[in-house]
Amino acid sequence: MDLQQFHRRYAQVCQHAREIALLQSTLDVLTWDEQTYLPPEAGPYRAEQIRHLAGLIHERRTDRAWGKELEQLAPWAQEHLPYSAEADNLRLLLRDWRRQSRLPQSLVEELAHTTSRAQQVWTQARPQNDYQSFAPWLQRVLELKRQQAQALGYQEHPYDALLEDYEPECTTAQVRQVLLPLGEALRELLQRIVGSPQQPEPGVLRGRWPQDQQEKLGHLAAQQIGYDFRRGRLDVTAHPFCTRLGPHDVRITTRYDETYFPTAFFGILHEAGHGLYEQGLPADQFGLPRGEAVSLGVHESQSRLWENHVGRSLGFWRYFFPEARELFAPQLDQVSLEQFHRAINRVAPSLIRVEADEVSYNLHILIRFELELELLEDNLPVDDLPEAWNQKYEHYLGIRPADVAQGVMQDIHWSAGLVGYFPTYSLGNLYAAQLMHAAQEELGDLEELWARGEFRPLLEWLRTQVHSHGRRFAPVELLRRATGQEPSAKWLLHYLKQRFEPLYGL
């Protein structure tokens, strides 16, 4: 094969991958619509559409002739064009093809259909506190996930097989090794904080926050940090997410609580952080691995970084507080910037993960990680799950949900078949702290810039260090290159102490 032949065949291989992306992004439109605007009775047919499309996609992803071509081209490119985009794309397409080819067509279609229906049932059952209706769907999803793990194969634990989809080259043992000691350290920090006499006034964030005004401030903040609304939108949903429906179509969603400020605002910053990553991926590589996000952990590092490191900093609010005061005039009239800043950084054990403070957040993850291991191993019957959930909350956080909506049914993930997904949130927190440490070393005092509304330098740094690479480097390698260090929890603990000890007078 000469270079010209290679490029001709490479173009064909890419054409096939881009056709898969056309269908996958179409399926993502169906899902986005399902989560935002689908009429109540339209659910079952939507699940049929999704199953059918998932089937067509799987056929193409596991196409034999294409796989054979990948098997020939990938090693050639590795040898003759090392470190090129071509070599990266081929290596990763081949990896994906091998992995996908282990999954039977029927299982893929069944998973797509069942998780679409299960999410619809979850959406309706959650506000009713109706675990009974949901349990058989969860049961079915878990059975399918076990089948998926078996089909994919694993060395130590079936959970490894699922984790690999979200965090390449990461194992259950590694997660355990990180999460358990981190959990201990956080429980200790949490107890010190809770025991401090110096507590913020939580009432500051309660009251009346009109949705229109919340939307305005959220929109403004997302735009200011760099989220491009000409290539995106903000809509309302039950469980916020970010999705990429094309190279120039990255949409975020949120939910509003008119009695509590942080829900929507920090939710929007969080999703905008995801959106910045997706909008920063190379558009001309859309549909190819070099144009895709590398892992959920890295993804979450971007959302948590903008939500917390930036969005809960004093610098950020030195810039935005005057705006907020104008929009929420009666509410914030008697509140100082410092009071507000302390309130949005209040640490207290609570029931809802997405509204948890930064110190207790990873304990929520630890609970889910332990439970889903048991569920996947079939060591915990689905009927016993709510009680097991409540016990863990009692153990780790010292509080107990009053109902399933505040408990086991709060997250969409399991209904969506996202088993093995939760630990990536904690990895994201680790990565975010480590990346921010490196960025600050390089760029100096970022809070001073934020106080002037300048978020571009940080975004540019992330674009260069993270976004522009797509899937080129596995997460650990990406972190190593961006920060000069092995990934570690020490930066997260360092950051949390630095932020919260002074706030609580410790």
Place this chain on the structure above:
Amino acid sequence: MDLQQFHRRYAQVCQHAREIALLQSTLDVLTWDEQTYLPPEAGPYRAEQIRHLAGLIHERRTDRAWGKELEQLAPWAQEHLPYSAEADNLRLLLRDWRRQSRLPQSLVEELAHTTSRAQQVWTQARPQNDYQSFAPWLQRVLELKRQQAQALGYQEHPYDALLEDYEPECTTAQVRQVLLPLGEALRELLQRIVGSPQQPEPGVLRGRWPQDQQEKLGHLAAQQIGYDFRRGRLDVTAHPFCTRLGPHDVRITTRYDETYFPTAFFGILHEAGHGLYEQGLPADQFGLPRGEAVSLGVHESQSRLWENHVGRSLGFWRYFFPEARELFAPQLDQVSLEQFHRAINRVAPSLIRVEADEVSYNLHILIRFELELELLEDNLPVDDLPEAWNQKYEHYLGIRPADVAQGVMQDIHWSAGLVGYFPTYSLGNLYAAQLMHAAQEELGDLEELWARGEFRPLLEWLRTQVHSHGRRFAPVELLRRATGQEPSAKWLLHYLKQRFEPLYGL
């Protein structure tokens, strides 16, 4: 072939048709989203998705083995199971397959892609009055439509080939025969009305109509006439439409003008009329001809019937006016029901088709019909179209648009490739008047019912006479059965005189 064998093979044939419907309804989701929520820069990729999906659909619609099976099963069913749903579905699937098979794959994909892009360009160029940007796209669309007409074949005129897609078994000559004399009669009626000294006060409908309130009243009215929001939604768009995305997912759209009441309200009633037809089609036949609307003319009869015969009647407003007065308190305080009713029935030549009164409406159609014949014949250069448009408005309506937004660029149709579509609006008006005449003969004084908010009897009659049949009967046959008469313009003229002569003291 015995009955059991037939049913087995019939089930397979239907399975294929339903898979096409899964993809077609997915494509319709992409289009709905394109018209409502697509971010500005996402257009080109959306057009790629649409082209790809249109290609997949066309492949399946023209599948050879499937067509061969249809060719065997259709005559068998016609002989052994006459008048059955099976026989109807097979006959019409075979007809569609033969027609689709005449279109080259490349043309279908190119049309899908070009019209998606052309609509995006139209959406951005119209508010800028920018015909220059739009003209090359219109040119390209027309070229493709000529190719389409050639590929489909026709006896007398290429326009026949296109018309057949919208109004089965209807020819250009027939349209000419109906529209030209109708146009003459309407011009005569219009002149008498315009010359009458007894004119309504148009100012009543101007002023300030907050969008939220408009949405409330529109939602209420749509729901009251029977449109089911559990199986539908109402969104905002540039050029209102109704679309069916599944057996229980029929969505309508509108646009709001806060300075003029009728735009959104009658637009919503109009689209809800389309929606009632789609929601009334047999859901269990979704994806098969018996579950599909028969023609655009019949479709339009449903929208115009609810918009005008019902929505602009005195009875309707006896029920809704108190509600409207509450919602638009300062605006309607000094307005009586009679003044309001006369204002919404004001007849006056105007520039915008969708806002035209019922008397001049069909003259707008006649203009478009004459122009698109010339465009398709290539007798009118695209560059000369705006001037030709303006001249026709001068001739038929005595007024001249000041710009292209108010003139040739007001409709989305040509950008969407909908050439041959406009005449079905006039056919719809004919059919509506004829159906209403028959319904009133059978059900008695409907306005008395409407004044009590009872729209169910009329809807049930339409469900039985029109909606439930799907594509079973061709439009002319459907009208004959529902009304006992051949389709004719006389009912429309009869209705218009009955409604407008008293209002104008003629």
